[in-house]
Amino acid sequence: MPPATPDAALTSATASPQQAAPDAQGGVVLAPVAETPPKRPRAPARERTIGTKVAGQPAFVLHSYPYKETSLIIDLFTRDFGRVALIAKGAKRPHSQLRGVLQTFQPLSSSWVGKSELRTLTDAEWVGGMLPLEKTALLCGFYLNELLVKLLARDDAHPALFDHYVSTLNQLAHNEPATIVLRKFERALLKETGVAADLGRCTSTRAPVQADVTYVVDPERGPRPERASDPWPRVAGKTLLDMEREDYQDAATQSQSKQLMRFLVAHHLNGAPLNTRQILVDLSQL
Structure with a gap:
């Protein structure tokens, strides 16, 4: 038998795999084996849901406005997807199931579909379990919503901030002091968006803040x-340390932290006004 040529050896090495099979005369022939196609890597769960379909997502309505004759565009704050913009088709129709559900400060289970930045709401159900906000607490709630709309980017998940928002609404509904509740939320919001500094350490020396020193x-x-x-507000070191510990019981801490957070929030809003804040300032609540 003549030796195999290099070309024949190369062909044999690269040919499709074969297996032995009997022929009609009892001999053996080589039959090609079907190759198994490589498996595509499975996308993470979050990637599989974004841009396609999301169901049963905890959410709150931050803001809504009319769209065409019968629909709404709503700004939802969701636990796992952050702020999302959705079209609620037919939500303004008298007999729409969504008409009485898409209310602010009410916990929802929401579902939607879509790949664009503006998706389509497919379902929203009232979850319940929270007291309604009334009077000044209601204005404070609108202040929280305005902060979230103006400081949070879309499609940027903040589950810890979502939980803090739920806790804050509950505290306001139970008439806990608004000045303390709002300071804690403002601070949490700046931390979550990555713009809050460590108030317990001096930036110029990296030394711990001293309670008896005045800072900006x-x-x-x-x-x-x-x-x-x-030109910035003066703040006692004790106030900064109290804020870092979330201890707002001292009257001086409440007063100075109010001025400080008003200044910091305004800075990070880049001059954008807060309509609800002015109302609350007029009512001496903020």
């Missing part, structure tokens, strides 16, 4: 000792 807070860097030329 650089909105981009953090606390440092005051200077005569500083």
Whole structure:
């Protein structure tokens, strides 16, 4: 038998795999074996849901406005997908199931479909379990919603902030002091968006903040000792330490933290006004 040529050896090495099979005369022939196609890697669960279909997502309506004659565009704050914009088709019709459901400050189970930035709401159900906000607490709730709309990017999940929002609504509904509840939420919001500095450490020296020293807070860097030329609010070191511990029982801490957070929030809003804040300021609640 002549030796195999290099071309024949190469052909044999690269040919499709074969298996032995009997022929009609009892001999053996080589039959090609079907190759198994490679499996595609499975996308993570979050990637499989984004842009296709989401069901049963905990959510709150932050804001809504009319769209065409019978529909609404709603801004939802969801636990696992952050802020999402949805079209609620037919929600303004008298007999729509969505008409009485899409209310602010009410926990919802929401479902939607779509790949674009503006998706389509397919279902929303009232979950219940929360007291309604009334009077000043209601205005405070609208203030929270306005902060979320103006400071959170779309499709950026903040599950911890979502839980804090639920807790804050419950505290307001149970008439806990608004000045304390709002300060804690403002601070949590700035932390979640990555713009809150460590209030317990001086940025210029990296030394711990001293309770008996007066500071200013650089909105981009953090606390440092005051200077005569500083235009920013003066804050006692004790106030900064109290805020870092979320301890707002001291009257001076409440007053100074209010001025400080008003300044910091305004800075990160880049001059955008807060309509609800002005109402609350007029009512001496913020």
